[in-house]
Amino acid sequence: MSNQEPVAVITGGAGDIGKEAARMLGSHGCSVVIADYNPSAGTAVEKELKDSGFNVLFIKTDLLKQNDIINLFSETVEQYNKIDILVNCAGISSRTPVQDITFEEWDTVLNINLRASFFCSQYALKYMVPRKSGCIINIASAAGKIGGVAVGAHYSSSKAAIICLTKSLALFGAPHNIRVNCVCPGPIATAMTDEWGKETNTSFIQKIPLKRYGTPTEVAEVIWFLSSDKAAYITGETVDVNGGLVMD
Ligand SMILES: NC(=O)c1ccc[n+]([C@@H]2O[C@H](COP(=O)([O-])OP(=O)(O)OC[C@H]3O[C@@H](n4cnc5c(N)ncnc54)[C@H](O)[C@@H]3O)[C@@H](O)[C@H]2O)c1
Numbered sequence: 001m002s003n004q005e006p007v008a009v010i011t012g013g014a015g016d017i018g019k020e021a022a023r024m025l026g027s028h029g030c031s032v033v034i035a036d037y038n039p040s041a042g043t044a045v046e047k048e049l050k051d052s053g054f055n056v057l058f059i060k061t062d063l064l065k066q067n068d069i070i071n072l073f074s075e076t077v078e079q080y081n082k083i084d085i086l087v088n089c090a091g092i093s094s095r096t097p098v099q100d101i102t103f104e105e106w107d108t109v110l111n112i113n114l115r116a117s118f119f120c121s122q123y124a125l126k127y128m129v130p131r132k133s134g135c136i137i138n139i140a141s142a143a144g145k146i147g148g149v150a151v152g153a154h155y156s157s158s159k160a161a162i163i164c165l166t167k168s169l170a171l172f173g174a175p176h177n178i179r180v181n182c183v184c185p186g187p188i189a190t191a192m193t194d195e196w197g198k199e200t201n202t203s204f205i206q207k208i209p210l211k212r213y214g215t216p217t218e219v220a221e222v223i224w225f226l227s228s229d230k231a232a233y234i235t236g237e238t239v240d241v242n243g244g245l246v247m248d
Pocket of ligand 1: 035089
């Protein structure tokens with residue numbers, strides 16, 4: 001395997017946004033590792049992107065399991081010798097109202113959205129730090145800035161924490177020439193927003209200044225920009241992709 005092209009690991013790479021991020025990074029010459037716990041979706045995305053001529057590897061990974069996270073990064077390095085880019089994109093959302101959130105559901109949402117983003121970063125950094133090179137991109141949500149409108153308090157709390165995690169990791173990574181940034185999407189036209197139903201979507205879109213949902217490709221463009229040398233002086237930053245829904 002050539003050591004020239006950047007190697008990117010994308011968690012949740014079988015999902016709507018993760019898949020577009022994989023396609024975007026692949027189209028810019030990256031070798032892409034898709035980590036997802038859904039084997040049928042993961043192998044389908046792997047095949048689709050390979051058929052498009054990209055260098056893609058699917059590694060089945062349950063981010064709730066520490067051994068799966070360890071295996072994801074050791075297998076990536078075994079295959080490609082290095083990791084240049086980590087995109088922490090896996091996430092689950094939930095609309096459970098405050099009174100009905102159980103301890104178990106709180107832990108599941110926080111552990112997939114937040115804990116896994118931290119530990120994937122920790123393991124990726126083990127390989128990035130000695131090379132003094134790398135970048136990490138976390139995916140938060142507008143809900144992490146304004147609270148959940150269509151999503152639960154556990155989801156929005158996990159996304160708020162990801163914004164702060166980004167800054168902490170950026171401070172850690174900077175002396176090692178490693179940048180860490182965050183993309184903060186508003187509602188994006190995906191299976192997640194489909195699930196909200198027509199009524200919620202119609203009224204939500206009215207609140208968005210650009211009067212539409214974003215697309216996974218529009219999020220992937222920002223992921224690509226942040227991972228590229230064009231963003232060489234940007235770290236610890238959170239970039240909104242939300243049609244003007246939140247301006248801060
Ligand atoms: N869709 C939106 O409107 C929107 C808005 C803001 C933020 N986001 C965030 O963007 C990211 C991607 O969202 P999406 O809409 O593409 O969602 P999606 O459900 O299509 O993709 C999420 C992926 O994560 C994977 N995943 C879930 N739990 C996992 C686990 N334990 N181990 C490994 N993989 C696991 C799923 O299999 C899925 O492929 C998420 O972090 C989400 O919170 C989405």
